[in-house]
Amino acid sequence: MSSTTQKRATRKSPAERAAEITEAARGIALEQGLSAITLRNVASRVGVASGLVAHYQPNVDALVAGTFTAIVAAETEEVAGMLAALPGPVERLAFLLGTLMDGSRLDVTAVWVEAWTLGRRNEALAGCVREQMDAWQAVLQRVVEDGVAGGHFDTGDLEAGDAASLAWQILGMIDGLTAQSLVRWGGVSDRGTHLARAVEGMVGAARGSLQVSAR
Amino acid sequence: MSSTTQKRATRKSPAERAAEITEAARGIALEQGLSAITLRNVASRVGVASGLVAHYQPNVDALVAGTFTAIVAAETEEVAGMLAALPGPVERLAFLLGTLMDGSRLDVTAVWVEAWTLGRRNEALAGCVREQMDAWQAVLQRVVEDGVAGGHFDTGDLEAGDAASLAWQILGMIDGLTAQSLVRWGGVSDRGTHLARAVEGMVGAARGSLQVSAR
């Protein structure tokens, strides 16, 4: 009938088509969640038959796992890049807390939380989740170690190697608070203030040093 | 054939049957997750036709929401009860941190995390989640307020009413750390130690006062 009705999708190179598919899956995950990634859903977003999506992916579980990694790894790298531009560990930690808590990445947070649950029934995804958690932890650990080495942080009587443990702890706190904001918006004033104070206590930084400056 | 083959389930009173169904749903949620609650799954666990489950519940979403509330409310009440038996706010806060982090309630934690995601597509569940979060927060807020009033905690320059905010914050931290332990077991040593130190920093308690004593 109308010219807009396209019977058959234009033939594209495998690389290009594969990119379209992973990009569509990414969009769906961010907008509707990882569990909304289905063969038909992705296919219709690309404008293609469902069979084609299956053709480019071994199975749906793999597509979900890959999409999770793509989304989360991009965020980690982006933040890590911004950290590198900052002068010292104190600024980096303060920036980290401020950025992750500002609510501008709720969609990514939702993906994280859903992945925790889905990993129970998707082994490939579970592995990716652990990988990405490790990546985040590594970034944080580096900052903590630098701070201790430079004398900005004081972990007191804690042994060496506790930087790893501390990094996990801080990461968990951030995760919990961002996940909370997924469900509960109001109620908490001064999110950043409290978290900063808590972390200051943990790493032995000067009170107020991790405070996010109002910009 | 065999005497074990029961054609028809023994007829029971509505109250009794309803209890069986909610109990079955509870077991499924704890063992396999909230999303494993289906009419057929619950029915087979009770040993009954799927239609009967539907007969006792308006719809599956409601059963899921109700099951979430039952599981989580029971935990809150149990912990609140134990808190009441403790002498003061410092002991209560220390106990709270210690108990929630000891890994003995991972199944309940999994239910929490899944509910955060499922609430996106189940409005009734979303409401229950908010309710139960409020209940937890109220318990924590009470402890914090008592501690401030008794001079055990010192929130410094923070205004009154920040006890609410502090309670939310501590709750979020606990949630995140327990959720983390759902996926990642190793890696963190001294979970309790770090958390205790963080919270001590937040509420202005004496260092070590919230430390969980090795029992």
Add this chain to the structure above:
DNA sequence: AGCATTATTGATCGTATGATCAACAAGCTT
């Protein structure tokens, strides 16, 4: 004992999912 009530069944409908594969056609090579 007979009857009315109601707990219980299980088949059925509509929908959605992942996976598979023979058939088709677009584009490249010869």
Add this chain to the structure above:
DNA sequence: AAGCTTGTTGATCATACGATCAATAATGCT
């Protein structure tokens, strides 16, 4: 231009889900 490679289709299968409801049988009441 002919032929071959391969990207693409869409129908199909097996499975699972929530929901519905007429039929059935057990219980309690008269």
